[in-house]
Structures are given as C-alpha cells and as structure tokens.
Amino acid sequence: MILSKVCFTGLLISASIDGVLANDSTMARVPSGRYESFVPEKKTPGAPLQAPVLFVKTFDMDRTPVTNGQFLSFVLQNPAWQRDKASGLFTEPxxxxxxxxxxxxxxxxxxxxxxxxxxxxxxxxxxxxxxxxLLTTAEWEYVAGPEFFGQTKADRENFLQLILEWYARPSPLVLQSVGQPTRHRLGMQDLHGLIWEWTSDFSSNIASTELRDNSSPDAAEFCGAATLGGKDPTNYASYMRFAFRSSLKGGFSLANLGFRCARDVAP
Structure with a gap:
C-alpha cells in the first residue's frame, strides 16, 4: 500500500516527536511540517497531475473532539444556536x-x-x-496520518487496516466517551475509530476544475460531490475521507460527524 508522505523539516523536538503542551491543557502543540496531499493538481494546463506538498505551520489542536457537554455550555451562552432557535440557513432538521x-x-x-x-x-x-x-483539511490529514502512529511500514499499514475496519462498522446509537487510549505520538485522541470530523475547507481540496473556476467565493467550500481524483486509489482510508468530505454541504447534520478546534500560534 502506497502511503501519503509526511516530511518533517526543521523541528526542534526529540526523535520521538513528543507533543508540546499548549497554554490550554486540553490542547497540544503540533509542530510544523510538510504534508503531501492525497489530491493531485495540475500545475499548468495540460501538465500531468502532481500531488502538491503543503507546508503546515505550527498550531495548537484540541486533544479530543468537542463533547455534548461542551456544546451544551456553548448553546446555553449562545441561544441562537439552540436546537429550536437555530436558523434554517445554517442547519437542517x-x-x-x-x-x-x-x-x-x-x-x-x-x-x-x-x-x-x-x-x-x-x-x-x-x-x-x-x-x-476549525482545522484545515491539510492540518487534519497531517496530524491524523500513519506517520504519527507507527515507526515502520508494517505499523503504518496495520494502522490503515484498522481504520478501514472502523469504516466498515455501523455507527453505534450511543457514542462512547472521548479520550480513548491512543498511540499518537503527540497525544491526540479519537482521530480515528469514533467519528468523522468537520474541517474548515472540507470540500475545496477536491473540487473539480469547473468548481474552482466558479466566481462565487463560497462555491468550492460548500458545494459537495465534486470530482474526486486522488493520487493513490489504493490508499482507501484517505480515499474514503476525501470522498466523504466531497459529499458534504455546510448545513448538513450527521449522526457520526463532529469536530474539534485549533488555534494559531504566534510566531
């Protein structure tokens, strides 16, 4: 199985890539690095597709997805987002x-x-x-990639197989608590095996040429079902995530789709 590549450059951290605590104890610091996108692009018209290498800046990231308890506190303080008051422009039934x-x-x-x-x-x-x-898609894929979960090729392929097994299982009616044990080298939890997660640009990375050329600034961000052209169809775990994101629209509400937050780090 060919894997997406992640290269770490100029990281002043130990060889084990230990996480650095952010100011907020519920967050961890993600060191900068480079992520080779799953989705190829054409650099110039007529040129072959190439997987762009994206630079991910250092940022802080929630260790776990946002919980029902945390979101309840939010809607209590922000009544406009309560279930019976939220606008139909931004939510669905x-x-x-x-x-x-x-x-x-x-x-x-x-x-x-x-x-x-x-x-x-x-x-x-x-x-x-x-x-x-919200995390960008590149940030999420960078942090959730197999390179953070294993040292060897066998470790990483086993990691991807476990993800595929989770994708094949139906979601339980009641989700388990966040914070399950993790092997992630930065201490991130529940990136796989619990829910899917929103990203800020959930569909723009896989939009077709026609969609990218659309003059509307929101077209690439909210119009799902764009053409999918992954660089490596054998990497089914990534393929399924990008295919799933391509089907979404901003107002969707799904029983297995949640989110976590990120925060920029000042230089």
Whole structure:
C-alpha cells in the first residue's frame, strides 16, 4: 500500500516527536511540517497531475473532539444556536436531533461523548466563541496520518487496516466517551475509530476544475460531490475521507460527524 508522505523539516523536538503542551491543557502543540496531499493538481494546463506538498505551520489542536457537554455550555451562552432557535440557513432538521430536548442531552447523548449532528456553521461558531477555529483539511490529514502512529511500514499499514475496519462498522446509537487510549505520538485522541470530523475547507481540496473556476467565493467550500481524483486509489482510508468530505454541504447534520478546534500560534 502506497502511503501519503509526511516530511518533517526543521523541528526542534526529540526523535520521538513528543507533543508540546499548549497554554490550554486540553490542547497540544503540533509542530510544523510538510504534508503531501492525497489530491493531485495540475500545475499548468495540460501538465500531468502532481500531488502538491503543503507546508503546515505550527498550531495548537484540541486533544479530543468537542463533547455534548461542551456544546451544551456553548448553546446555553449562545441561544441562537439552540436546537429550536437555530436558523434554517445554517442547519437542517437533524441538527442536535440526538439530544433529548433543546437544552438537555439525555441518555442518547452522554455529556462526555462527542457532539454530532452539528452543521459546519455551528461547529465554526463554537470554535470562534473560544477564539479558536476549525482545522484545515491539510492540518487534519497531517496530524491524523500513519506517520504519527507507527515507526515502520508494517505499523503504518496495520494502522490503515484498522481504520478501514472502523469504516466498515455501523455507527453505534450511543457514542462512547472521548479520550480513548491512543498511540499518537503527540497525544491526540479519537482521530480515528469514533467519528468523522468537520474541517474548515472540507470540500475545496477536491473540487473539480469547473468548481474552482466558479466566481462565487463560497462555491468550492460548500458545494459537495465534486470530482474526486486522488493520487493513490489504493490508499482507501484517505480515499474514503476525501470522498466523504466531497459529499458534504455546510448545513448538513450527521449522526457520526463532529469536530474539534485549533488555534494559531504566534510566531
């Protein structure tokens, strides 16, 4: 199995790539590095497709997805995002549908489980309320890649196989708590095996040429189902993530889709 490549350059950290604590204990610092995108691009008209190498700056990232309890605190302080008050422009009828009531999560949504059934707009508003933001797709893929989970090729291929097995299982009606044991070298938890996660540019990376040329500034960000052209169709774990993102629109609310937040680090 051919894997996406991640190269770390100029990192003043140990060989084990230990995580550096951010100011917020719920976050960890991600060192800068380079991520070879799964999705190829044409550098010039008529040129062959090439996988762009993206530079990811140092940033802070939530160790776990946002929980029902955390999102409940948010909607209590921001009534406009409560289930019975949220605008239909930014949500759909399934918004927070798994909660028992508008301000009560109930047994189907334990406070320590990841919040799901939230739109991209609601996730973005939550992060902004904490002076944070959603991760970009490149940041998420960089941190969630196999290079952070294993030292050898065999380790990484086993890691990808476990992801595929999770993709094949139906989502449980009640999600388990966040913070499951992890082998991630930065201490990130629940990147795989629990939920899918929103990214700030969830579909722009895989838009077709026609979509990229659209003059609307929101076209590439919110119009799903764009043409998918991954550089390595044998890397099914990445392929499925990018295919899933391509099907999304900003107002969607899905029972296995949540999010976590990031924060820029001052130079």
């Amino acid at each position: 399934g918004y927070l549908l798994h909660w028992e009531e508008g301000l009560k999560t109930g047994p189907g949504a334990p406070l320590t489980s990841p919040v799901v059934n939230v739109s991209w707009f609601a996730a973005r508003a939550y992060c902004r309320s904490l002076d944070k933001r």
